[in-house]
Amino acid sequence: MTGSDAIAAISTPAGEGAIALVRLSGGDAIAAADKIFRGKEKPSKFAPQVQHLGEIVDETGRLIDQVMISIHRAPASYTGEDLVEIGCHGGTLVSAKVLDACLRAGARAARPGEFTERAFLNGKMDLTQAEAVIDLIRAKTDLALRSATEQLEGRLGRKIKSIRDALVDLVAQIEASIDFPEEDIAPDEGEKLSARLDSIRRNISELLATADQGRILREGLRVVIYGATNAGKSSLLNRLLGYDRVIVSETHGTTRDTIEEMINLRGVPIRLLDTAGLRTLAGDLEREGIARTERSLQTADLCLHIVDRNAGRPAHFEKQNANENEIFLLNKSDLSEHTDWKNTGALRISCVTGEGLPELENEILARVARQNLRAESAVAINTRHRDCLRRALDACDRARATMDHGLAPEYAAVDLNGALRALGEVIGAVDVEQILDSVFGQFCIGK
Ligand SMILES: Nc1nc2c(ncn2[C@@H]2O[C@H](COP(=O)(O)OP(=O)(O)OP(=O)(O)O)[C@@H](O)[C@H]2O)c(=O)[nH]1
Ligand SMILES: [Mg+2]
Numbered sequence: 001m002t003g004s005d006a007i008a009a010i011s012t013p014a015g016e017g018a019i020a021l022v023r024l025s026g027g028d029a030i031a032a033a034d035k036i037f038r039g040k041e042k043p044s045k046f047a048p049q050v051q052h053l054g055e056i057v058d059e060t061g062r063l064i065d066q067v068m069i070s071i072h073r074a075p076a077s078y079t080g081e082d083l084v085e086i087g088c089h090g091g092t093l094v095s096a097k098v099l100d101a102c103l104r105a106g107a108r109a110a111r112p113g114e115f116t117e118r119a120f121l122n123g124k125m126d127l128t129q130a131e132a133v134i135d136l137i138r139a140k141t142d143l144a145l146r147s148a149t150e151q152l153e154g155r156l157g158r159k160i161k162s163i164r165d166a167l168v169d170l171v172a173q174i175e176a177s178i179d180f181p182e183e184d185i186a187p188d189e190g191e192k193l194s195a196r197l198d199s200i201r202r203n204i205s206e207l208l209a210t211a212d213q214g215r216i217l218r219e220g221l222r223v224v225i226y227g228a229t230n231a232g233k234s235s236l237l238n239r240l241l242g243y244d245r246v247i248v249s250e251t252h253g254t255t256r257d258t259i260e261e262m263i264n265l266r267g268v269p270i271r272l273l274d275t276a277g278l279r280t281l282a283g284d285l286e287r288e289g290i291a292r293t294e295r296s297l298q299t300a301d302l303c304l305h306i307v308d309r310n311a312g313r314p315a316h317f318e319k320q321n322a323n324e325n326e327i328f329l330l331n332k333s334d335l336s337e338h339t340d341w342k343n344t345g346a347l348r349i350s351c352v353t354g355e356g357l358p359e360l361e362n363e364i365l366a367r368v369a370r371q372n373l374r375a376e377s378a379v380a381i382n383t384r385h386r387d388c389l390r391r392a393l394d395a396c397d398r399a400r401a402t403m404d405h406g407l408a409p410e411y412a413a414v415d416l417n418g419a420l421r422a423l424g425e426v427i428g429a430v431d432v433e434q435i436l437d438s439v440f441g442q443f444c445i446g447k
Pocket of ligand 2: 233235275
């Protein structure tokens with residue numbers, strides 16, 4: 001259980017708005033509200049979950065703001081503790097003064113994510129669900145949002161728990177045969193144990209395979225536009241973005257740095273990068289830009305190689321082999337085609353007329369689909385989960401090797417227990433202070 005000291009924070013974003021929400025949570029939260037609220041009755045007398053109109057006053061009894069206030073009693077609240085929600089007017093100063101009043105009444109300022117941390121510590125949610133709250137707040141597209149909602153609902157947690165249960169059974173079998181050899185427990189032997197372990201390893205691998213999808217949903221697919229100078233890279237970024245974000249000009253070498261923008265392509269979040277054009281005759285500054293282009297290409301999920309069909313083949317040009325991670329584009333299809341490009345298989349687009357752009361979007365989405373990014377497969381692990389699951393899988397692999405060597409199953413038990421711990425870390429079933437700090441530290445204050 002958590003200490004029941006009351007914490008308080010402004011839960012709505014900073015800035016002006018119609019209303020702001022100040023939350024108080026903890027054993028003393030309602031008592032603190034009693035001290036600063038003036039209305040028909042005291043918050044401690046309120047029925048839970050009912051809004052009441054009244055005033056927040058300072059220590060001299062002077063009015064700070066007219067508010068709507070409600071109380072939620074433990075354990076039926078977000079945090080699992082007594083929780084008070086004060087809806088005040090949305091000015092920066094007003095909400096700060098209401099928060100101040102809460103602090104004077106005995107609460108302390110909440111750390112980022114502390115409300116959700118308490119919800120986790122009070123068993124209201126597992127760690128994957130707590131993380132889903134961050135994903136939900138940060139989601140930029142419908143698909144990302146849906147995935148976060150599924151995780152909040154507990155789908156990933158349930159999968160992990162079922163794998164863990166299977167592993168616990170297996171370990172129990174093995175340990176029973178060690179601890180009570182004389183009892184007549186007929187433990188699963190050799191082949192059967194290995195088969196059970198293999199099924200567990202498969203389940204872990206399947207979850208691990210969703211890591212890429214999770215990264216794309218959370219951070220966006222990295223799509224890098226590259227090609228010779230003046231090919232129309234910046235024009236393409238502007239076109240896909242829908243407004244003139246980058247300077248476009250007929251001068252070669254206009255873009256000197258990589259420029260990144262987020263777009264929402266029919267629900268799929270995409271981080272689109274415009275890069276410095278590639279050419280051999282370049283000054284120092286431009287060379288640095290080109291080096292950055294090359295670095296971006298190394299981390300790209302998908303590259304859009306774009307050339308000007310009106311011009312001849314650029315000096316650096318290499319004919320690309322059919323590559324899963326690359327789409328080759330002949331731009332400026334509104335102009336005549338240089339003979340160099342005769343019979344070149346490529347998608348022809350025009351950033352001026354918009355020709356070919358819907359086809360390009362389809363092609364990008366088709367490539368994404370090949371990466372298994374589908375709304376239905378809504379379980380998508382994050383990097384922390386991936387790290388835990390990899391350790392769990394490694395430990396299972398070691399246990400499997402031990403069994404293969406014909407050693408007694410108890411030698412495998414050490415590794416299997418390691419796998420159990422690693423799986424437990426995913427859902428927060430093992431008490432590891434460090435994990436909690438790193439998870440909840442990412443939150444905003446008041447969540
Ligand atoms: N006619 C025609 N002109 C285009 C098209 N796309 C781009 N342009 C023109 O081509 C020139 C270069 O476009 P940019 O988008 O700046 O090219 P870039 O690849 O970003 O060039 P650098 O930043 O110098 O590497 C500009 O004058 C654009 O207006 C197109 O589809 N058709
Ligand atoms: Mg450019």
